[in-house]
Amino acid sequence: MRVLIAEDETHLGTILEQFMTARGFSVHIVRDGRAALEQLRTENFDVALLDVVMPELDGLEVLRLIREEPLPPEIIVITGNGTIETAIAALKLGAYDFLSKPYRMAEIEALVRRAWEKRMLARDNMHMASRLQRATPHSQFVTHFAPLTAVLSMVDKIAPSPSPVLIGGESGTGKDLVARLLHANGMRAEGPFVDLNCAAIAESVMEMELFGVEKGAFPGADQRRMGLFELAAGGTLYLDNVGDLDLKVQGKLLRALESGSFYRVGGTQKVEVDVRVVASSTRDLSRMVQAGTFRDDLLHRINTIRIALPALRERIVDIPLLAQHFLAEFAYGRSLRLTDDALSALEKYRWPGNVRELRNVMERAALLATNGVVEAADLPLGAEVGAGVRPTPAQVLSLGELERRHIADVLERSHWHQGRAAEMLGISPKTLYRKIREYGFKRPSGRSV
Structure with a gap:
C-alpha cells in the first residue's frame, strides 16, 4: 500500500511518517501542496493524506486538481481548525473522509486501510468491466480474397x-x-x-x-x-x-x-x-x-x-485495399494517398507480422507523410522489398524523435485532453504526463504543462 503524506508541520509529519512506515505502508512525505500535486501526477499512490493549510497550494485545491486525473488515489483531508463547511467542501470534491487535529494514530491507520480497500474494489471493478464490455468487434475484415x-x-x-x-x-x-x-x-x-x-x-x-x-x-x-x-x-x-x-x-x-x-x-x-x-x-x-x-x-x-486464416502474403490482392483502409484510419481528416512505388513496395514485402504489421506500417507512414503523399521511401520495410527502396533520413529517425513526434501529433488531435491522448497512445496518463515534461511540450496557450 503506497501512501503520500502532505504535511507542512515538520515534527507532526515525521511522526506520522514513522508510524505509517512501522505499520508496513510504503510512505512518501512532502511539505507543500505543489510538491504533493507533482508527486500524485507522476507516481501511483493508493491513499493520500492532505493537510488543508499548506504553502503553495492548499489541500482542497490539490484535491480538486487531482480528482480530475484518471484513477486518482483515495484522499483523506486533515485540518487543524476543522469546520463543518470545510468538511462538506472536502467531501463534495471527492475526498474519502475528513479528520480534524488532534487525531489518534490508530484512527489514521484504520481510515487509511478502509480507503485502500475501497480503492482496490474500484480497481477490480474497472478491470472486470474492461474485460466484460468488449462484446462488439472494434473493426472488420477488409478483403477481396x-x-x-x-x-x-x-x-x-x-x-x-x-x-x-x-x-x-x-x-x-x-x-x-x-x-x-x-x-x-x-x-x-x-x-x-x-x-x-x-x-x-x-x-x-x-x-x-x-x-x-x-x-x-x-x-x-x-x-x-x-x-x-x-x-x-x-x-x-x-x-x-x-x-x-x-x-x-x-x-x-x-x-x-x-x-x-x-x-x-x-x-x-x-x-x-x-x-x-x-x-x-x-x-x-x-x-x-x-x-x-x-x-x-x-x-x-x-x-x-x-x-x-491465411497469411497476408497469400492475400496479395488485399494489400492495396488494406493499406488504403489503414491510411484513411490514421489520416484524421487529412487527405493522404499512396504512390505507385509505395504500393509496389507493399506488395513485394513478405509481411511476417501479417495484417497487424501492415497496420503499424501505415500508422507510421500517415504520421510522417509529406504534403499528403506516402512514398515508398516512407515505408519502414527493410531490405526485403528489394533495391527499389532506399533508406532515407525519415526511415532512420531515432526512436526518441519518432516518439516525440507521435506524442505531439496525438496531443494535437486530442485537443490536449490528456486522458484521451493516453488512451490513443496505449500508455497510462502518468506516463504521458512524464513524457510531456520530458519533451518540454507546452499547451497551445503557451502555458507550461
Whole structure:
C-alpha cells in the first residue's frame, strides 16, 4: 500500500511518517501542496493524506486538481481548525473522509486501510468491466480474397452454435477478430466476451485466473475471487495461444469443458457455468500432441469446428485495399494517398507480422507523410522489398524523435485532453504526463504543462 503524506508541520509529519512506515505502508512525505500535486501526477499512490493549510497550494485545491486525473488515489483531508463547511467542501470534491487535529494514530491507520480497500474494489471493478464490455468487434475484415471470404461466410454460419471453435493462423492474421465476430453474431451476443492470452500469464497463477480462488485457500487469499470462466457465464471465453497452457491446467480445462463445472482453487463447492469456448493458436497443436506437450483429448474437445486464416502474403490482392483502409484510419481528416512505388513496395514485402504489421506500417507512414503523399521511401520495410527502396533520413529517425513526434501529433488531435491522448497512445496518463515534461511540450496557450 503506497501512501503520500502532505504535511507542512515538520515534527507532526515525521511522526506520522514513522508510524505509517512501522505499520508496513510504503510512505512518501512532502511539505507543500505543489510538491504533493507533482508527486500524485507522476507516481501511483493508493491513499493520500492532505493537510488543508499548506504553502503553495492548499489541500482542497490539490484535491480538486487531482480528482480530475484518471484513477486518482483515495484522499483523506486533515485540518487543524476543522469546520463543518470545510468538511462538506472536502467531501463534495471527492475526498474519502475528513479528520480534524488532534487525531489518534490508530484512527489514521484504520481510515487509511478502509480507503485502500475501497480503492482496490474500484480497481477490480474497472478491470472486470474492461474485460466484460468488449462484446462488439472494434473493426472488420477488409478483403477481396475469395478463400478468406469463404472463411467469413463459415463464421456467420457457425456463430449461433454453442460448439467450441479452434482458430489457427500466424500471428497478426485476425484470430482475435474472428473470435469477436463469433461472439457478436451468435446467440450469446448480449453476454460477456472474456479473453485470456494464455502466453501472457505465469503457469503458477493460470489455474486461479481461469477458475478463481476461495478465501483462505492460501496465505494472502483474504477474499473469494471469481475466475474468467465465471465471468464469462452466458457468453464467450476466448483462449488465445491455448497451446501455451501447461499439461496440468489443460487437464482441468478439459474437465470443465466436459462437465460444464469446476471447483475454485481451494474450494469444495462445484461451480456450474454455461460458456462457449473459442480457442486460437499460432502453433500446430497436432504436432504438440505427438510431442506430448498438448493433450489429445483436449484438442478433440476444442477442435469441434476449425477455422484457418491465411497469411497476408497469400492475400496479395488485399494489400492495396488494406493499406488504403489503414491510411484513411490514421489520416484524421487529412487527405493522404499512396504512390505507385509505395504500393509496389507493399506488395513485394513478405509481411511476417501479417495484417497487424501492415497496420503499424501505415500508422507510421500517415504520421510522417509529406504534403499528403506516402512514398515508398516512407515505408519502414527493410531490405526485403528489394533495391527499389532506399533508406532515407525519415526511415532512420531515432526512436526518441519518432516518439516525440507521435506524442505531439496525438496531443494535437486530442485537443490536449490528456486522458484521451493516453488512451490513443496505449500508455497510462502518468506516463504521458512524464513524457510531456520530458519533451518540454507546452499547451497551445503557451502555458507550461
